[in-house]
Amino acid sequence: MTLRITLAGSTGWVGKALVAAIAKAEDMTLVAAVARSAAGRDAGEAAGLPALGVTVSATLEEALAVPxxxxxxxxxxxxxKAHTLLALKAGRAVVIGTSGLGADDFAEIESAAAVAGKGVLAAGNFSITATLLKRFALEAARYVPDVEIIDYASAGKSDTPSGTGRELAETLAGVRQQGTAKPVAELGGIPATRGGSVGGPIPVQVHSVRMPSFVLSCEAVFGAPDERLVIRHDAGSSAAPYVAGTLFAARKAVEFTGLKRGLDTLL
Structure with missing residues (x-):
């Protein structure tokens, strides 16, 4: 069976790499693409490739007219979020590679996926090595209760924290024990400098750095008396690390119903 893919964001950094990868995949075919800036153009040519015979749509609603x-x-x-709900209503499984969604958003998406009988896979990072960061950090959190996250990205990234940092914090918050740091509510000075509290029941502090020279990096810092453990992932300038994981998720998304968060849930 050939998996028919609709790609929203086909001219973006990862999107262009996905157009090329889907075109080469033997079990997939690109049937529709969305990019407002390239509407009316061939999706292959808009991504710097030979023509694919797929015309880019300006909106996802237009693209969903193609099965x-x-x-x-x-x-x-x-x-x-609106794209995901629209796709579910149209009977499509969804892979979310865009960050910025919160717990309430995911709760709504999970309900919609159940009603639609379709699968949604959302991941803060589709890189295999970033997925290993999450797995190793989860193991460390079972033994070391004090943990904070530092999330690095380029100066132009608009959402904080990154999807990688947010997903990692929410996951760690569900398994960690109470740390020894003074609660933020008890601090003086400028409490905001302690970062944002993410997840529960025991939130994790996340600090977002935004400046030139970073692409995407994320580190989990664990502290114990007289020792410290840092687990860090650094992304390079290429979108290649995210492509294989995204296509893997697309293949799996048609096999389950409901919402799964994190590529590790499929490994």
Whole structure:
């Protein structure tokens, strides 16, 4: 069976790499693409490739007129929730590669996925090595209760924390024990400098750094008396690390119903 893919954000950093990868995949075909800036153009040519015979649509609603199995979304934080709900309503499984969604957003998406009988896979990072960061950090959190996250990205990234940092914090908050740091509510000075509290029941403090020279990096810092453990992932300038994980998720998204968060849930 050939998996029919609708790709939203087809001219973006990861989107262009996905167009090329889907074109080469033997078990997938790109049937529709979305990119407002390239509407009306061939999706292959818009991504710097030979023509694929797929015309780029200006909106996902237009693209969904073409039958498909999975919608992959690499657009913008302000658009991804509406895209996901629209795709589910149209009977598509969804892979979310766009960050910026919160717990309430995911709760709504989970309900919609159940009603639609379709699968949604959302991951803060589709890189295999970033997924290993999460797995190793989860193991460390079972033994070391004091943990904080530092999330690095380029100066132009609009959402904080990154999807990688947010997903990691929410996951760690569900398994960690109470740390020894003074609660933020008891601090003087400028409490905001302690970062944002993410997740529960025991939140994790996340600190976001935004400046030139970073692409995406994330580190979990664990502290114990007289010792410290840092587990860190650094992304390079290429989108290649995210492509294989995204296509893997697209293949799996048609096999389950409901919401799964994190590529590790499929490994």
């Amino acid at each position: 498909s199995d999975v919608v992959i979304d690499y657009t913008k934080p302000e658009a991804v």
